[in-house]
Structures are given as structure tokens and as C-alpha cells.
Amino acid sequence: MTTLLRRYKQVALALALGLSALSAQAESVDSYPSRPVTMIIGWAAGGPADGVGRMVAAEMGKHLGQSIVVDNKGGAGGNIGSVAAARAQPDGYTIMLATVASHGLNSALYDNIGYDPIKDFAPVGLINTSPSTMLVPLDSPFKTVQDYVAYAKANPGKLTYGSGGVGSSQHLAGASFKTRTGIDILHVPFKGTAPALTDVMAGRIDMIITTGAMAPIASGKVRPLAITAKSRIAALPDVPTFDEAGVKGFYMDSWYGLVAPAGTPRPVLIKLNEALTKALQDPELRKKFVDLGSVPAEPMSIDAYWDMVQKGMVEAAELVQISGAKAEK
Known part of the structure; x- marks a missing residue:
């Protein structure tokens, strides 16, 4: 009887601890974010990726009620920043500016990029697309x-x-x-x-x-x-497409989005997605993107965005194969 009682107390304690952990996690998600969020950008300050990231960070912060601090980790075609983001705590306080490079081209260009674009990350949302x-x-x-x-x-x-x-x-x-x-x-x-x-x-x-x-x-x-678009864009109406310039079939749309480390709670991802969606509805931000020659993303769920990323990786690999490009050693 003593053994059974001891066993019962152990099970009860384990259940209590489990419920306490779940309760703490729920409270943590409900109060998210309670401090600033870091956005890793795997490119140098001052470039196109940095500009997009900073504009989105400023506007998203308004809707999250916390600032989003940009951390530039440039080098290796964006891989250094991607590895750092993949290894960060999956608590929602680290996100990363994803690109067609970090989640598409690099997997085909490098023998080993140091991370898995899908398994090591979780989706947040699409920011915009743009030709080169x-x-x-x-x-x-x-x-x-x-x-x-x-x-x-x-x-x-x-x-x-x-x-x-x-x-x-x-x-x-x-x-x-x-x-x-x-x-x-x-x-x-x-x-x-x-x-x-x-x-x-x-x-x-x-x-x-x-x-x-x-x-x-x-x-x-x-x-x-x-x-590299299929038709001319409003921001550069006098600039021809490569098709018009005599290089047929040369199309290449780049995209910017946000991801978080794998394991980030889904409710947190949804909160980030909602903040991004609201940010992209801001008329001034949309105008800035259009003036830059980009197309602001329309509302998209985290699952639809992740599906787009995975399909895009296949297309990116095909582009790399066609181009014959390979990262130098």
C-alpha cells in the first residue's frame, strides 16, 4: 500500500508540473511580446534587404506594441544570418528576414549551407515581391x-x-x-x-x-x-523587359518574407503574421514598396506562405541549374 501511495503521489506531482508548464506557456503566449523582438537580416546595412527589413520592422512594431530591433549579420550570401536565426531560441523574440536566397537559391548553390530552410524554420509571412x-x-x-x-x-x-x-x-x-x-x-x-x-x-x-x-x-x-519581369513596371515605365531587350525568357522575381526558428509556438507565429498583415496595409509603406519597384504582399496565412516558400525552392533550384551558377569555394 505504501508503494502504491508513493507511486500515486509521483504521478500526481508529474501531472501538476505538466499542467503548470502548460499554464506558464499559455500565459507567455498571451502576453507576447513583453519585450523587444530582434530581426536578423543576413545582409549588410544599407542594401535592399536591409531597407525592406527596417521599414517592415518599424511598422510591425506599432502593431505588436514592442519595437523590432534589426541585427545585420551579413556574409556568405545570407547564410551567416540564417544559421544564427536557426539556432536562436524559438520563443518569438527572434525573427529573420527571409529571401529567395536564404530559402531557395542557396540550397542549390552551396554544398552545405549549415541549416535546413524548412526544418529549421517556421513561417511568419510574405512581405513583397520584386523583379531585378x-x-x-x-x-x-x-x-x-x-x-x-x-x-x-x-x-x-x-x-x-x-x-x-x-x-x-x-x-x-x-x-x-x-x-x-x-x-x-x-x-x-x-x-x-x-x-x-x-x-x-x-x-x-x-x-x-x-x-x-x-x-x-x-x-x-x-x-x-x-x-527581369514579364512586363514593364510602373516605377520604371521606360525601361524594357529583358524579353524586349533581346534576352528571351529571362524572368526572375525576388521576394522578401519573415521566418522564425523552428519550434516557435504557432499562436506566436499567428500574432506576428497578423502584425505583418496590418503593417502591409499602411498606405505609406505600400507606396514606398511600389516606388521601389516592388509589389506589396496581400494578406496570406502562415500555411499558405510556407507552401509558397517550399514550391519556390523547387523553382529556384531549377533556375540555378539552368544558369550553371555555383558558389565559389
Whole structure:
């Protein structure tokens, strides 16, 4: 009888502890967020990804009732930031700006990226999508895409294209452009898009194909030659598509979204998704995205967003295969 009583007390204690833990978790979720949230951005400050992340962080913070602090962890095509986010505590206080690179291209470009884009993360939501623009220095002799291609064919290996890093969307776009046109141009990777754009504007790099092109265009230091969309965009009505410029079938939409470490409670993910949805309804934020040449995302559930990401990874792998791109050792 003594043994049975002892056993009963042990079971009762275990149940009590379990219920207490569940109650504490429920209270924690209900009160979330009770302190600032960190948004990891795997790209250098000042680039397109950083700009998108900071705009969204500021607006989302208003709806969460807590500030969202940006933490730039650039390098390795976004992989350094992704690994850091994947290893963070899954408590909702760390989120990450996901991109077509972190959750698509890098898995096909690198032999080992150090994380699993699906298993190591949980979905929050889509921010926007945008095509890339081919930019050359304003004083470049190239006025059209065909000018650039003709010179590259006559002078193999002499022209350069920049990127935000090995495995970045700019790297893939440039490699795909090389393959589609049959030219030989040199890839020059930087630690982020901002320094790459700086060198293009200064004339030290001959070309870049990137998102976030409106600011450098507005500065009057670069010339846009074509966009990787199927039709012209409102922000650049006079800039042709690559189809129109003679490079058929060159389409490449980039996207930005948010993810959290795997294991983050679903109620927390839903709260973050709701805050993002409200943020994206702000007219000023939507106008900023449109002015940048992007299309703001419409309301999307976390499950629909995750389905989009997984399908996009298959398409990204196909793009990498077609382009022949591979991350340098």
C-alpha cells in the first residue's frame, strides 16, 4: 500500500508540473511580446534587404506594441544570418528576414549551407515581391543590353558584374545572364548589395542585376537597361523587359518574407503574421514598396506562405541549374 501511495503521489506531482508548464506557456503566449523582438537580416546595412527589413520592422512594431530591433549579420550570401536565426531560441523574440536566397537559391548553390530552410524554420509571412534591374554606371558606354552583350562577346573576360555575395540573387542573375547570352564576364562578390552598388556607381564594376534599384537610379549615378519581369513596371515605365531587350525568357522575381526558428509556438507565429498583415496595409509603406519597384504582399496565412516558400525552392533550384551558377569555394 505504501508503494502504491508513493507511486500515486509521483504521478500526481508529474501531472501538476505538466499542467503548470502548460499554464506558464499559455500565459507567455498571451502576453507576447513583453519585450523587444530582434530581426536578423543576413545582409549588410544599407542594401535592399536591409531597407525592406527596417521599414517592415518599424511598422510591425506599432502593431505588436514592442519595437523590432534589426541585427545585420551579413556574409556568405545570407547564410551567416540564417544559421544564427536557426539556432536562436524559438520563443518569438527572434525573427529573420527571409529571401529567395536564404530559402531557395542557396540550397542549390552551396554544398552545405549549415541549416535546413524548412526544418529549421517556421513561417511568419510574405512581405513583397520584386523583379531585378540591370544597372550600369551613368557614364558607361553601354546604352542598351545589346551594347553590353556585343562588347562582352568581342572582349571576353574584360567586363565585370557585382553581387551582394556568393550565392546572392545578384550572383544568380548575373550567372543566368551569362548563360543566356553566351558571354564571358567576371563575377565580383561583395559583402552585401550596398558596397556592390557603390562600386557600380563609381564605375569600378561594369554592371549589376539587382532589386532595390530605384534609389541608385534616382541618385543619377546609374543607368537602368532592363528588368527581369514579364512586363514593364510602373516605377520604371521606360525601361524594357529583358524579353524586349533581346534576352528571351529571362524572368526572375525576388521576394522578401519573415521566418522564425523552428519550434516557435504557432499562436506566436499567428500574432506576428497578423502584425505583418496590418503593417502591409499602411498606405505609406505600400507606396514606398511600389516606388521601389516592388509589389506589396496581400494578406496570406502562415500555411499558405510556407507552401509558397517550399514550391519556390523547387523553382529556384531549377533556375540555378539552368544558369550553371555555383558558389565559389
